[in-house]
Amino acid sequence: MRRLLLGALVCALVFYIGDISPLSAAGNDRFEKRFPVSPNPTVILTNDNGVVTVRGLHRNEVHIVATKRSPNVEVDTESLGNRLRFDTHWFDKNMKPQERTVDYVLEVPETTSMEIHNVSGRVKVDGVAGGVTIDSLNSAIELSNIGGPMILRSVSGNMSIARSSGRIEANSITGDLQFADVASQSVDGSTTSGNISFEGSFYDNGRYSLSNYSGTIDVAAPADSSFELDARSVKGSVQSEIPLKSKPHYNFNPALMKQSLLGIYNDGAAAVHLSSFSGKIRIRKK
Amino acid sequence: MELGTGGNLEVMDCLEYQHLISAQLDGDMTPADIIEAERHLGSCARCAVVYNDLRTIVAEAQHLPPFVPDERLWLRLRAQCENENLVRTPSKPAWRWAGWFQIQTWPKTAWATGFLAVLVVSASIWLFSGLPLVRKAPSRDAAAEVQATNEVRLAEQNYLQAIDSLQKITDSRMAQMDPGLKSVLEDNLATIDYYIDKCRESVKNEPSNALAQRYLLEAYRKKVDLLASIVHSDVL
Numbered sequence: 001m002r003r004l005l006l007g008a009l010v011c012a013l014v015f016y017i018g019d020i021s022p023l024s025a026a027g028n029d030r031f032e033k034r035f036p037v038s039p040n041p042t043v044i045l046t047n048d049n050g051v052v053t054v055r056g057l058h059r060n061e062v063h064i065v066a067t068k069r070s071p072n073v074e075v076d077t078e079s080l081g082n083r084l085r086f087d088t089h090w091f092d093k094n095m096k097p098q099e100r101t102v103d104y105v106l107e108v109p110e111t112t113s114m115e116i117h118n119v120s121g122r123v124k125v126d127g128v129a130g131g132v133t134i135d136s137l138n139s140a141i142e143l144s145n146i147g148g149p150m151i152l153r154s155v156s157g158n159m160s161i162a163r164s165s166g167r168i169e170a171n172s173i174t175g176d177l178q179f180a181d182v183a184s185q186s187v188d189g190s191t192t193s194g195n196i197s198f199e200g201s202f203y204d205n206g207r208y209s210l211s212n213y214s215g216t217i218d219v220a221a222p223a224d225s226s227f228e229l230d231a232r233s234v235k236g237s238v239q240s241e242i243p244l245k246s247k248p249h250y251n252f253n254p255a256l257m258k259q260s261l262l263g264i265y266n267d268g269a270a271a272v273h274l275s276s277f278s279g280k281i282r283i284r285k286k
Numbered sequence: 287m288e289l290g291t292g293g294n295l296e297v298m299d300c301l302e303y304q305h306l307i308s309a310q311l312d313g314d315m316t317p318a319d320i321i322e323a324e325r326h327l328g329s330c331a332r333c334a335v336v337y338n339d340l341r342t343i344v345a346e347a348q349h350l351p352p353f354v355p356d357e358r359l360w361l362r363l364r365a366q367c368e369n370e371n372l373v374r375t376p377s378k379p380a381w382r383w384a385g386w387f388q389i390q391t392w393p394k395t396a397w398a399t400g401f402l403a404v405l406v407v408s409a410s411i412w413l414f415s416g417l418p419l420v421r422k423a424p425s426r427d428a429a430a431e432v433q434a435t436n437e438v439r440l441a442e443q444n445y446l447q448a449i450d451s452l453q454k455i456t457d458s459r460m461a462q463m464d465p466g467l468k469s470v471l472e473d474n475l476a477t478i479d480y481y482i483d484k485c486r487e488s489v490k491n492e493p494s495n496a497l498a499q500r501y502l503l504e505a506y507r508k509k510v511d512l513l514a515s516i517v518h519s520d521v522l
Contacts, residue, residue: 120467120470135515138470155470155471173477174477192505193481213505214481233497234485234488234495235488275497277485277488277501
């Protein structure tokens with residue numbers, strides 16, 4: 001009998017703890033809500049610190065789950081027409097960044113335009129076609145299957161963009177930029193001391209511009225691609241494993257030719273500009 | 287945190303503003319655009335800095351004497367465009383050539399001597415340089431070099447002015463910032479400063495290196511961007 005009572009007590013305790021755990025739907029530390037929207041909504045999220053995960057789905061609703069680390073933080077929501085805004089507010093200015101942390105999981109219609117401002121943490125967006133704008137101080141940014149334009153700015157976070165086809169504008173200072181399996185007509189990637197790697201297709205009439213000050217720029221182009229290459233470095237090196245039809249350096253001082261490579265691969269249909277101040281530029285076949 | 291996106295829902299973003307900036311400088315905007323642009327400038331320090339810089343440059347440029355490029359510059363531009371197939375020289379009919387020769391007052395022997403001299407000089411350059419003539423890079427003449435250097439200096443001054451103004455505001459903001467975030471920003475500002483120094487050194491050593499000049503100005507722009515984003519940030 002005592003054992004039974006003890007067992008019941010343990011079970012009750014477990015259920016009680018489960019009920020007040022941070023992940024509990026009924027607990028104060030979790031916020032969850034669904035907003036019905038029309039196609040092509042705009043969702044804006046402003047957060048201080050935390051992991052932001054966004055998934056595009058075949059649904060006409062926005063589903064948000066926010067997990068807070070402190071009761072002194074609240075999630076403010078605003079719905080104006082087909083536009084939703086989520087803001088993290090904290091009540092105590094002296095709170096440590098860890099206490100201000102809110103992790104967000106958003107499920108949005110595929111056609112959503114996302115705008116995310118996240119100071120630090122990680123931002124992950126997958127399957128959104130309406131465009132993604134992200135700015136951050138040191139969040140790592142991971143995008144995949146994005147169909148619309150991407151405007152990304154992170155001071156020190158690394159960025160990776162995979163399997164995406166929209167126009168890309170990615171800027172960082174000390175972060176790395178990684179483009180994998182990208183099928184975009186326009187890519188503009190710039191970092192100061194980060195590395196850049198690009199694996200993807202070059203489209204006819206597409207424009208691809210990658211630049212850094214130091215670090216490597218590594219470009220892997222498919223054998224059937226067609227592009228005109230303009231690769232230059234002030235103090236670094238340029239190396240191509242792809243046979244290029246040479247193009248004269250009309251604008252160049254001959255002394256600088258070692259650090260530059262102008263040439264055409266196949267018909268030269270896309271324009272590829274690579275530049276580095278003191279880094280290493282390398283072009284190879286995929 | 288909004289890093290130079292203008293951000294605010296009710297206000298146009300930086301990209302939209304950039305499309306209007308030239309019309310604004312020319313005073314050629316609709317009343318609705320004027321209101322939108324002013325609202326954007328009120329909320330975006332970065333665009334305000336760019337606008338003020340451009341306005342200063344336009345005002346200063348009005349006091350400059352008209353620039354007349356020398357004949358050689360046009361000739362080099364034309365030759366370069368033709369080499370790159372950007373323009374095609376129409377094939378001239380024989381009659382025009384014939385007519386041209388007919389109106390010349392120079393004796394035919396002088397033309398022949400001149401042509402021979404050009405041929406000898408070209409052949410000498412070709413022989414001693416070891417490079418085909420069409421691939422010989424045109425050297426920037428001293429005047430063009432001085433002008434480019436002056437332009438870089440002017441741009442540098444404008445950037446330094448903008449940086450100085452922004453730095454005062456960011457210093458006070460950063461003093462109140464969380465130490466972790468402050469350290470990230472300081473590290474990144476130090477990275478940019480490092481490359482500003484490196485680029486200045488390169489430009490000093492090779493004043494005609496256009497790529498080094500571009501990198502120098504780009505480094506300044508990055509610093510202005512970062513400082514403006516700290517000023518503009520609602521979250522930091």
